[in-house]
Amino acid sequence: MQVQHVAYKAKKILNTHKHADSWFWDKYSAHPYIGCEHGCEYCYSREKKYSRYENPNDFSKIIKIKENAPELLRKKLAKVPKDIIIVGDYQPVEEKTELSRKMLQVCLDYKFPVSLLEKSPLILRDIDLIEQINTQSWASVTFSIITTKDDKTKNLFEPKTPSTSSRFSAIKKFSNKGILAGVAFMPILPFIYDDDDNLEAVVKATAEHGGKFVLAGGLTLASTQKEHYMKLLAEHFPELIPKYQRLYGDNYGPECSYSGELGKKVSRLCKKYGLMDRMPRYVPNGPLAINKQVSEKLQNKLYRMELDCTSQYKIWAYRKAAWTLEELTESVSEIYAQKGRNGLESLKDVGKSLATEIEFVLKEISKNGEHML
Ligand code: SF4
Known part of the structure; x- marks a missing residue:
């Protein structure tokens, strides 16, 4: 099925979190699209709870475009206290619509600090605006990267994402501009990407490309997303099914002894390569x-x-x-x-x-x- 793009006028653009996120420190988020053409096989958007599609797997095939996203954002940011916002989305359709760029311009106009979480180096197109935001207040760019291994395996789990090497090159370009950049090493797929070599390779490559932090996170599995992921696993890695069953049972996440040890390994590697395992928070001056x-x-x-x-x-x-x-x-x-x-x-x-x-x-x-x- 060809990817369909459906433009519409959205009623809402800004999500205000009850509490600032403890990974990226954002208080707000605003995205111009619903659905994601990158179609990562592990994506939690396939989970029924998060999906806005009748068939959760349509989320990568029918992309809804909030064509009025920048104007809506302008109206909202005029009225809310300044704080960190996760904004934009650089999936393929962005090349044509430039909605994320326009939303960044709104953040610049209203002096909001931004945190960007991406998989595509298309974001480099807007490095000029991100640099201006960073000079004015603060900007950070985090690339989601789960392996440095061959693109064949990567393409199985992330069929339409740009190559890992292009993401690392983008980190270098942001870092060279003095913009805080790093890696969201999430989700670390059990028994596929959790080996010591892959952990070290991702952390080492982050350091070599000027990244400053690596955030490690495990894979969660629930409802329709779990069914989808396990089907793929059964097809390509059938020998792993019993291991996943032992690790997850009926739970959403793996047992703590596994995920804790994984996180600690990444933390130790961060120390070895002079990186942080948490993103430093931007806190503007002020009495609070x-x-x-x-x-x-x-x-x-x-x-x-x-x-x-x-x-x-x-x-x-x-x-x-x-x-x-x-x-x-x-x-x-x-x-x-x-x-x-x-x-x-x-x-x-x-x-x-x-x-x-x-x-x-x-x-x-x-x-x-x-x-x-
Ligand atoms: S890029 Fe992110 S949002 Fe898009 S499919 Fe992959 S994990 Fe999901």
Whole structure:
């Protein structure tokens, strides 16, 4: 079936997340298309919960184009507080519509920092605008890359994506312009791309191309997306079916001992090649900047706790405390300066031990000269 492009006037363009994302730190997202022609076989968009198509597999065959996306975005950004936005989509149709470029122009006009997550070097067409946004506030470009291995296997899982080498070259070009660039090493396909050689090759190539971070994430499998992926696996890697059954059972994600170890391996490799395993957060100056800085540190810590398979109860305690800081309308360092640890303990979802942790983080930030207490 040929890919169909269906243009329409959208009613909504801007998604505002309840809490800033802890991978890319975006508070907003805005995309000009529904569906994705790249058609990655593992894509979670095939999952019924996320799909806007009756047949979830149509998401790569019928691409809906929000032709009024830039105008809608202009109206919305005029009214919302400035924060990081994930914007655009550089799948093939973008070459013709240039909607992502126009949306970037809106972000530049309204001085919004942007985070871009892409698989296509077509984004290089707009490097001029991204550079201007980076000079004005901040821009970051993350390329999704799951292997450096031969394109034959890559093409099986990502049939219509540009080559891995073209994505690495794009990282180099952004990095040479002083734009923060890195890799989303997601999803690391179990028993296919999780071997030590592939892990090291992706991290090493990121460093060699001027990338600054690698974010590691595993494969989730659910409903229609699981059926689709397992069908492909049965056809090309039948020997892996029992291994997947053991690893996933009826669960959405692999068992923690597996994903934690995978994340730790990538973290160790990042250290070896001088990279970060988390994306540094852009926090503009202002009286509440410290709240976001402390929240970032708590969320980074809870990432490590996840890798260590710490109890979900403890992880959620950190997450909720981080969210409290995100939403706080007073400076946490002011509260601490005036009321000490008692002031911290009075915050929503912050008990004794988290107050101690926040106190420690505040002192650490102050010691590193990131903020004065
Ligand atoms: S590029 Fe991203 S959104 Fe598009 S199919 Fe692949 S994983 Fe899904």
